[in-house]
Amino acid sequence: MDARATVDSMLRADLRGRTAYGAPQLDVAVALNTNENSYPVPDVVVEAMTRAVEVAARGLNRYPDREFTALRGDLAAYLSRSGTPVTTEQVWAGNGSNEVLLHLLQAFGGPGRTALGFTPAYSMHPIITTTTGTAWVDGMRGVAGAGAFDLDAASAVGQVRQLRPDVVFLCSPNNPTGTALDLDTVVAVHDAAEHALVVVDEAYAEFARPGTPSALTLLADRPRLVVTRTMSKAFALAGGRLGYLAADPALVDALRLVRMPYHLSTPTQAVARAALAHADLMLDTVDVVKDQRDRIVTELARMGLDPVPSDANFVLFGGLADSHVTWQALLDRGVLVRDVGIPHYLRVTAGTPEETTAFLDALAALVPTHAGAAP
Template sequence: MNIIDTLLRPDLRGREPYGAPQLDVAVRLNTNENSYPLPPAVVASIEKAVSAVAPHLNRYPDRDAVRLRADIADYLGYGLTPEAVWAANGSNEILQQLSQAFAGPGRVALGFTPAYSMHPIITTAVGGAWIEGNRDRRFDLTVESAVEQVLRHRPDIVFLCSPNNPTGTALTPEVVTAVVDAAPGLVVVDEAYAEFARAGTTSALDLLVGRPRLVVTRTMSKAFGLAGARVGYLAADPAVVEALRLVRLPYHLSTVTQVVARAALEHAPLLLATVDAIREQRDRLVRELTGLGLDVAPSDANFVLFGGLSDSSGVWRSLVDRGVLIRDVGIPGWLRVTAGTPEETGEFLDALRIILNGES
């Protein structure tokens, strides 16, 4: 153990940082990015917006990103006001701020795994205790199971993920409302992939009115294709937003980030036009992976979890050898693939068929 290890918080020693492999391969379908580049009209608007503020970058940004929050409220609808919206550097910073304000030392957070791996990482990073709840064998979460676990652990924060990452499965509104009713603290519904949900899937935004302990987080990284811009946001009771102002860093959201996000929101219909194309490839993956005899989880996201693999790590490595990168999410026998362009999806499926058939 080196000197720095001895100074590190004991609860952080030996832990591994979050990270997905960043390999230089032809087909990257491992981090659920939007495979489509920004349209020229959006690029032009972003360039114009950044050019307009560039001479003034000697000044700090709007500390509360008021105009961006107003634009997000307009985009979401549901009668939301800017006071009920908060923005930060990706939804991970939103989750971190929620944990700083409502979890931390002496407090407990509960999540139902497998789910987004950053929930426990953020919880422990701020000094809170993480409780790993359970889903059933098909990755579903029932009202009865969720409520029983909430009542047993009495967490200060419950993290729900819908559509869930890495499974792609969405929660019913009955599960969300039951958890809110049973939980003593905050209930955070992570909806990073909400725009990709199939028709008829209910958003937790429908449930916000009258539930001040319910928080819905989202991102512009996926459907909007702005992973490189790092913009996340939440909708909640205004009192939650006020609480986050106690823990946010001063001027946490740069001027450039704010104007890039606002320019993108002006073109929301154009950017979201790729959603249908991505849904088509997701559904294609479900069909064709099922046709290969694999076990496929139903997906409302822009990715598909598939199993029934005797050596999932070996399949992952063989795909990389063929220039295709997908995600080994740590569930034995299962892998996750992002729905990319038709060409990317085709290359993945072709490579997988070769591997499963034992061809060289």
């Protein structure tokens, strides 16, 4: 028996044959496939981070603050800027929002339990769910007469009542569609999921168009509701790996049962706190990115394609005869976008004006031979 067969024979049965997550990491001129912020961390913030890590390095012989209390306080203060007070006791953090989601599923999922998500949505939700031995169910997003990627509240409520899941994932703005949820839908799903944890993934909340609500406003008196966020996108800190959530203090306390001791390193805490201390500067590029996102929507519509209006820092667009062929043709022109597995659709991150121009020019040259399929 060869090594692969030996490993497969020992692997959990529900993981055999699965493919690991892996967006292409290629050396290209224009990388617009993973929804990163194209703008580098400002020099003044880099200097602040460097000083903070230098100070922290002197104490690396000691374990980090297990409760990361100062960081949680800074995150609470940042969230409270929206007008909804959030306390330190309501905040939890991890090495990226994926680890935060993992903690939630370790605590509230597991063998014999089920998680429901309305696909297409964030591809890591089912992957993380499966790693905890939790059963995953793909819920239906669109309904007849509504937008193909809209989540219909009545349909979602019906699915929740029928399936009776233990965990429900809502994504607003949704990845990969960019569409946001109204709060009535969130409340309806929460109330229908009578005994379930309801997780609202708001990784792209800072890019939402004016008037788009946040589920943070719903947390009071809803101990089953969680709102997850990240510093990877709007804060341009994808390499820093810092995700977080807001929830009832009792739920936060339960996560201590599953986290690994000292899971947030001292340098990670120092870098994140330095970024939060310069939040306004770190978020300076958000409006620029939103302008490019809206530019992409407008220009793709002019090309005769089918862009989905977005509240995130990316645009899903359809109308392609063969999405993978177009993906490869763009890559051949030095532009990397994301094939999300939806026939006739691709997703592109809104980058700098120059990156947007490069993408639009490359796609415009392809449209005469690559468009034509009805979305």
